[in-house]
Amino acid sequence: MTTTDDEIALEQRQVDVVYGRLDELRAQTRARLAAVRRQGPSGSPQNRSERDAFATLYEDRVAQLEAVEERLVFGRLDLDDDSTRYVGRIGLTDPEQTPLLTDWRAPAARAFYRATAAHPDGVRRRRHVVTRGRTVTGVEDEVLDLDLLDGDPDALAGLSGEGALLAGLRAGRTGRMGDIVSTIQSEQDAIIRSELTGALVVQGGPGTGKTAVALHRAAYLLYAHRRVLERSGVLLVGPSRTFLRYIDQVLPSLGETGVVTTTISDLVPGVVASGTEPDEVAAVKGRAVMAQVIARAVRDRQRVPAGPTSVRLDGRTVVVRPSDVSQAIARARRLHRPHNLARVAFVRDMLGRLASQYVEQLAFEVPADERGEILEELRTTREIRIALNLAWMPLTPQKLLADLYAKPWRLESAAAQLSPRERALLARDADAPWTPADVPLLDEAAELLGEDDQAARAQARAAADARQREVAYARQVLEQTGGGAFVSAELLADRFASGGPALTTAERAAADRSWTYGHVVVDEAQELSAMAWRALLRRVPTRSLTIVGDVAQTSSAAGARRWASMLDPVLRGSWRQAELTVNYRTPAQVADTAGRVADAAGLARSPLTSAREVPDALEVSKVAPDELTDAAVTAAATASRTVHDESGAGRVAVVAAPGRVAALRAAGADAGLALPAAGTGLDLDAPVVVLDPREAKGLEFDVVVLVEPAEVLEQSAGDLYVAMTRPTRALHVVHSRDLPAGF
């Protein structure tokens, strides 16, 4: 028998070899990058854009190799055929192409996450290799071959790699989510590797790893379906910018930088949704019926005038007649093109009719080549322009929606399906800022209005020809340079073609409202309104989606309490569901209490088992109403002293109803709490933050100080459930009113 120390020494040798290879590859790629850069700014434009494309490529590769430093190697499989396979963050081979490390996403690594004693899948022993920096600090074995067990039944029970898992869960929080690649559990792995096609819903209670799984799935899909996804891109939609910051390290640490992340509010480039509004207003804006309202509002902007308009032109009169306008509108509508594009046909038709009127008044025949001049003169005559614009105005989405909200008569005409009260809720000034719920409506409008793209289409035809030549050329280049392992000819050609700074797929996709993605991942999806779904589904015509969330945590008034009622209408019933059931975040005592409170409040929630017990994880302090703020600040200060360690880890959140947040922040600052600097918003790097439950959605902290839960419950039961399930170590409840039922 070898001792653990011997085993650690053995693994250290392998780990050294793998890091050695990583260093070699880094040096090689940096040298290539330097060589490309040395070529300087000379050469033809074609040469320069090629050089830029290669430079971006090598920069990406260097970034990828840098990002995988931590826990590069974390697993080892001993197989039935006596071979051994190491599993890690990325795949590496030695210069002779002998495998050194298997990418965790490769089929050959699957058994690391899935093999069980009942289904060993060719694995005799699974080993978790624990490292700190480049040093192996421990090994943890699971023997899957029953004959080797020597009657130790404990080795079969529980979670996979339990020691490594629990160590990860116990660690202090840093304000940034980490990856879970070394301890993915079997039920999570099944979701991560689920097929690309179709819509997959992942329902799970708080802390079950939905966000972690969604991110790892994005990385897995990019790996397993690189050819399909590298050019179409993957979009990840999160609930808030704070949340996106919270998760922004995870994909890079998995070697993936090409995912576009956004919120629904940021979905339309150029629109800033800085406004706020009552929930009931957002709820109306989110209803599916608003699609018809927008469509009607667009149609209302195609109008037959009440009477004729006569225009004098070079001593003759032409008349913009209602009957002509009516016919031209009808013909243009039959094209079924967006408003601004169909308008081109409408104007052409009207000018033709006016030109005929004009020509009829002339005493001579007009040669065909002069008819163009007459049309041009009519087109540029101010009164005619005004008359035609009044009949069919070119519109931006912003103008359409602002006019609709600001003019009651427009709303009454377009939104007859809404009640007078609902219409009154929508009313606002024309220059009020956009709100998050407006964004899907602007997107809907953009779709129906379209842009006049005649020039763009001619350009696209020319570009398609050029592209064929570039792909062929890129293929040649790749054959000569051997770069084909990490980029395709098509992608390289994209980068050649983008000229200037070589844009990545993600950069191009993020700037283009009408980009369609190969896959879309939606987190906290229970919050999305019907209109938000329409905007999102437009971006993924293949309906290849990962939808994660928890219908018990819904706070948005337009969100869902049941997946079927939300998704059946938009996905026509075509979606599959998986469930996560183990809570990795919250200590059992806190999770159980949160569960009872949620049940008492009537939430339909998923069953949940906690992965761990933490003693004294729930503390409740009752104080007088005027002491509430001070008591909460004191509790936060005490908690912060306990959890904040020398590495900078350890985070505390004070969570309260929105009305209390400002006062708590002020009192916390006075008391010297290490809060974010004023005006920085939600700075996740601060040791202590004060936020409301909606801001806390999706985040986690070592300790949460929950202030006056009865007040949070009044806002929404889902919000209280969210607030109670954020801590990884302890929940401290500070209250003056009665506690909600279930405590």
Ligand SMILES: Nc1ncnc2c1ncn2[C@@H]1O[C@H](COP(=O)(O)OP(=O)(O)OP(=O)(O)O)[C@@H](O)[C@H]1O
């Ligand atoms: N297999 C795992 N190994 C290690 N840590 C894990 C694992 N699964 C989940 N975790 C950790 O559990 C915590 C909760 O995960 P995550 O935030 O993904 O849960 P969630 O289901 O999205 O939660 P919520 O719905 O409450 O936002 C995170 O710290 C995550 O890293």
